[in-house]
Amino acid sequence: MPDAGMEKPPASSQPMYLGHAQLPFLALILVITLVAVTIDGLALQGSAMLVGLLLAVVVTLLTFVLPWRRIGTNWLALVAIADIVVVAIYSDALFAILPGVVILIVFPVLWLCYALRWPLLLLGIAGAFGVTIFPFVHSGVMPDGPAEWGSVLLLPAAASLLAVAVHVAVIHLRQQQQKVRSVTAELRRSLAEVRDRDITTRAVLDTVDAGISLYNASGTVLLTNALAIPQLSEGPHPSTTQLAEEPDVFEEDRTTRMPLGDQIVARAARGELVTRRTFWVGEGAQQRAVVATSQYVRRASGELIGTVVATHDVTQLAEAIRSRDDFLATISHELKTPLTSILGYLDILEDRPDLADAGLARELNAIQRNSLRLHKLISALITTAKKNVSVDRRPYDVAKLVDNAVNAAQSEADKASVTLLAQAEPGAIAEIDADHINSVLDALLANGIMFTPTGGRVTISAESADDEIVVRVVDTGIGISAEDLPRVFDRFFRAATSRNNDVPGSGLGLTAAKVIVDAHHGTITLASVPGQGTTVEVRLPVLSADVGEPASDLASA
Numbered sequence: 001m002p003d004a005g006m007e008k009p010p011a012s013s014q015p016m017y018l019g020h021a022q023l024p025f026l027a028l029i030l031v032i033t034l035v036a037v038t039i040d041g042l043a044l045q046g047s048a049m050l051v052g053l054l055l056a057v058v059v060t061l062l063t064f065v066l067p068w069r070r071i072g073t074n075w076l077a078l079v080a081i082a083d084i085v086v087v088a089i090y091s092d093a094l095f096a097i098l099p100g101v102v103i104l105i106v107f108p109v110l111w112l113c114y115a116l117r118w119p120l121l122l123l124g125i126a127g128a129f130g131v132t133i134f135p136f137v138h139s140g141v142m143p144d145g146p147a148e149w150g151s152v153l154l155l156p157a158a159a160s161l162l163a164v165a166v167h168v169a170v171i172h173l174r175q176q177q178q179k180v181r182s183v184t185a186e187l188r189r190s191l192a193e194v195r196d197r198d199i200t201t202r203a204v205l206d207t208v209d210a211g212i213s214l215y216n217a218s219g220t221v222l223l224t225n226a227l228a229i230p231q232l233s234e235g236p237h238p239s240t241t242q243l244a245e246e247p248d249v250f251e252e253d254r255t256t257r258m259p260l261g262d263q264i265v266a267r268a269a270r271g272e273l274v275t276r277r278t279f280w281v282g283e284g285a286q287q288r289a290v291v292a293t294s295q296y297v298r299r300a301s302g303e304l305i306g307t308v309v310a311t312h313d314v315t316q317l318a319e320a321i322r323s324r325d326d327f328l329a330t331i332s333h334e335l336k337t338p339l340t341s342i343l344g345y346l347d348i349l350e351d352r353p354d355l356a357d358a359g360l361a362r363e364l365n366a367i368q369r370n371s372l373r374l375h376k377l378i379s380a381l382i383t384t385a386k387k388n389v390s391v392d393r394r395p396y397d398v399a400k401l402v403d404n405a406v407n408a409a410q411s412e413a414d415k416a417s418v419t420l421l422a423q424a425e426p427g428a429i430a431e432i433d434a435d436h437i438n439s440v441l442d443a444l445l446a447n448g449i450m451f452t453p454t455g456g457r458v459t460i461s462a463e464s465a466d467d468e469i470v471v472r473v474v475d476t477g478i479g480i481s482a483e484d485l486p487r488v489f490d491r492f493f494r495a496a497t498s499r500n501n502d503v504p505g506s507g508l509g510l511t512a513a514k515v516i517v518d519a520h521h522g523t524i525t526l527a528s529v530p531g532q533g534t535t536v537e538v539r540l541p542v543l544s545a546d547v548g549e550p551a552s553d554l555a556s557a
Contacts, residue, residue: 025083025107026060029053029090032101036094052089055082083108084127088134095135105131106159113167125163128156211311214297215268222306227313250280254287264292268307271296278314289318389519391433393544398462398469399424401434405441406460409449417454420445423461430469431544436516443509444473444536451534452477464542468522471538480528488526489514513538520544 033053059082087104094101105128132155136142202225205212211228213221249258258279260266267274274294281288291312297305402424413420441460448458456476463470480488489510510526517524520540528534 022060022063022079022083025104026056028104028107029056029086032090032094032098032104036098039097047093048089049093052086052093055089056086059083059086080108081127084131088127088131091131092135102132102155105156106162109159109163110166113163113170125156125160128159128163129153132156209312211313212308213268213311214306214308215265216306217271217304228309228311248282250287252278252280254280264294264309264311268294268309271304271307273307274309278318288313288315290314389436389515391436391516391519393431393433393520395429396432396434396437397426398428398430398432398437398471398540399426401438401441402460402462402471404438405445408442409445412446413449413458416449416452418449418452419457420449421457421459423459425461425463428462428464428469430540430542432520432540433516436519437540440513440516440538441471441473443513444538447509447536448473448475448477448534451475465539467542469540469542471540473536474533476533479530479532479534480526481530485526485528489524 029052033049036049059079063079084105087102087108090104091102109125109128132153201223205223205225206227208225209227212223212225213228214223216222249263250256251258264274264277264279272294273296274292277292279290279292281290291314292309293311294307294309297308299305402422406420406422410420445458445460452458452475458473458475458477460473461471510524514524517538517540521544522538522540524536524538526534526536
């Protein structure tokens with residue numbers, strides 16, 4: 001039965017340390033034998049010492065040759081018992097000339113306390129006392145008095161106490177070894193799990209149709225997949241240095257070089273986040289469009305590990321969008337030219353009274369009305385296809401534009417039974433392209449009237465706010481849902497409320513308005529509550545970006 005207070009060492013290690021302990025024991029036996037022969041000239045032939053010497057040699061050999069793993073380590077106790085017998089023989093034979101030979105009992109006692117269990121340790125302690133007393137018993141002459149008994153028993157007592165201390169220390173050592181083995185096994189399992197996760201992570205990264213890279217603060221790639229490097233620099237497999245210093249990166253216009261400090265790798269190294277940043281890599285026919293997004297990677301403690309960058313090659317999509325825009329721009333221009341001619345001839349026909357007398361006035365009005373509507377649609381297509389509108393900024397009173405827009409929309413408001421109000425602050429001068437801003441106000445009022453039920457109200461206001469002119473168009477219409485709000489400025493997008501209520505439209509009005517406002521370096525925002533109405537706010541800078549004159553000079557001009 002195993003000892004409850006101690007765990008056995010591995011079977012593979014037992015013969016090794018037993019043999020190492022047995023060799024010094026055998027060597028001392030040989031030395032003592034030679035000393036005894038030299039001192040007293042004892043003859044070994046027929047002596048008990050010869051038996052002891054042969055027993056020590058045989059036992060030592062057995063510790064190395066026997067398959068202790070198969071036999072079982074409990075049988076090692078026989079080796080210790082044999083050593084005790086050898087010590088007893090030598091102690092009895094040499095008691096007269098070498099009484100200190102009894103010290104050899106320490107060897108079997110110590111390795112019994114190290115290798116085996118408590119009962120066998122007690123056997124070793126009993127052997128220590130037995131070997132010490134055996135010569136006295138064999139000679140029949142016992143120690144006389146407490147002093148002699150104390151002198152005789154001091155060595156076995158000390159050996160016994162030492163054996164107990166070593167045994168307790170060994171128990172503690174084995175327990176610590178078991179804990180170390182358990183921790184080692186757990187670490188190995190954890191390491192195997194980490195390796196599995198690493199393999200899984202890399203497999204997932206290589207499967208995802210996107211380039212993914214993790215950069216530390218110095219811009220070194222900690223983790224990447226196969227698609228990351230080709231998307232971020234020109235060439236098949238550039239090094240990390242080439243990746244960080246790649247110069248052939250361009251802005252969305254495909255011609256303006258992006259500064260190295262503004263490139264995605266440099267920004268990731270600085271820990272800056274990027275959301276759907278589009279840029280072009282390479283030149284000529286090999287140029288590719290890339291959309292990049294980055295995010296922080298932190299430990300559970302909040303410490304920053306690095307920045308992960310995800311990139312998508314969107315070259316085909318970008319080329320398709322450009323082809324679509326080119327097609328729309330070309331077709332729009334081709335349609336606008338003959339339509340302009342038609343409108344011109346309609347103006348001429350309006351001035352002919354003979355056609356009015358012939359009853360064609362209503363038909364001509366219908367043709368002109370629909371032609372104007374088509375002209376506005378084509379103009380919006382051209383504006384949204386350009387993305388960047390060329391504007392001719394000049395000082396203009398925005399209040400006048402508001403009045404003009406209200407006058408132009410009044411007839412539509414009357415037809416829809418919608419009240420149209422203007423609250424423009426006079427003298428709101430700003431450097432703007434009046435024709436383009438006028439088209440923006442026309443579009444916003446048209447939308448407000450179109451989506452406001454009968455009896456509702458549309459209000460347009462203009463006021464100065466610091467170095468901006470703020471124009472607001474507020475209606476009490478059907479509103480827009482929160483789900484549709486993020487897309488209201490997308491080209492051809494029509495909110496669910498307009499589709500469900502069969503409100504006509506092309507989805508270009510707000511898009512064209514945003515393009516024009518952006519060209520003025522202004523902002524346009526929209527807020528809405530379904531069933532309560534919509535507010536569109538346009539903010540225009542008083543001065544254009546390239547003019548530094550004060551607003552008062554513009555007003556006087």
